[in-house]
Amino acid sequence: MTEPAVVVDAVRVTYRDAVALDDVSLRVRPGEVLGVLGVNGAGKTTLVETIAGLRRPDAGTVRVLGLDPVAQRRAVRRVLGVQLQEARLHDALTVGELVDLHRAFHADPRPADEALAMVELTERRDVRFERLSGGQQQRLSVALALVGRPRVVVLDELTTGLDPRARRRLWATVESLTSETVLLVSHAMDEVERLCDRVVLLDAGRVVAEGSPAEVVDRVGAASLDEAFLRLTGRAPGEDEDAA
Numbered sequence: 001m002t003e004p005a006v007v008v009d010a011v012r013v014t015y016r017d018a019v020a021l022d023d024v025s026l027r028v029r030p031g032e033v034l035g036v037l038g039v040n041g042a043g044k045t046t047l048v049e050t051i052a053g054l055r056r057p058d059a060g061t062v063r064v065l066g067l068d069p070v071a072q073r074r075a076v077r078r079v080l081g082v083q084l085q086e087a088r089l090h091d092a093l094t095v096g097e098l099v100d101l102h103r104a105f106h107a108d109p110r111p112a113d114e115a116l117a118m119v120e121l122t123e124r125r126d127v128r129f130e131r132l133s134g135g136q137q138q139r140l141s142v143a144l145a146l147v148g149r150p151r152v153v154v155l156d157e158l159t160t161g162l163d164p165r166a167r168r169r170l171w172a173t174v175e176s177l178t179s180e181t182v183l184l185v186s187h188a189m190d191e192v193e194r195l196c197d198r199v200v201l202l203d204a205g206r207v208v209a210e211g212s213p214a215e216v217v218d219r220v221g222a223a224s225l226d227e228a229f230l231r232l233t234g235r236a237p238g239e240d241e242d243a244a
């Protein structure tokens, strides 16, 4: 059997007064697009940050292509591309400078033109980061996540806040990543149904459903993924955990 690209085994992550991940286990197969779903506060960002080595789990094991993201951070950086919500980048640098900076971290990066074309920012190359719109900043963070030709890609809320055209363009970009393994955090069920081979649904830090979108829908006898989400979490997508 092929080795999983990502292994999460019995992972627990706590913040001072909150358990963000409680005994979470999952496997992501090479080349698969895995959707990570859940209401606000369910633990999705904590999960992808832990996979990216940005958080050390209190218990359990994480492996990315067999590597420990905390202990082997440098090696993991070479194979993993991460787009996080509200990425902070150097405001005074231009789009082109930021892309070049990130290309320099990698042995065989994509050409800058290609990275910018993937997110339709070619025309904005000489614009400083602080002058970009929110959606353009987000698209740039996707380009920077992909510039090193990573084998595993983490996309946290890929298209939140983007216009319909930009969303479709980024969907096509994700669809073009055929050999890469992708973890996609999303609240948009149309996006998940279109892009994801499988989903995991987190609720209060635990995995409450796992399978292909169609399997998850069937399992709860729902008519759509939206409805399955509601039934499994008792809340609507985007509704806060605290509001339950």
Ligand SMILES: Nc1ncnc2c1ncn2[C@@H]1O[C@H](COP(=O)(O)OP(=O)(O)OP(=O)(O)O)[C@@H](O)[C@H]1O
Pocket (backbone or CB within 6 Å): 015, 016, 018, 019, 020, 038, 039, 040, 041, 042, 043, 044, 045, 046, 047
């Ligand atoms: N730095 C932090 N310090 C303390 N608690 C935190 C911190 N980050 C997250 N949490 C808590 O951990 C839990 C999981 O948060 P996380 O950001 O992983 O959820 P999420 O599913 O990504 O939410 P969203 O959909 O809003 O992005 C929440 O209860 C949150 O309040």
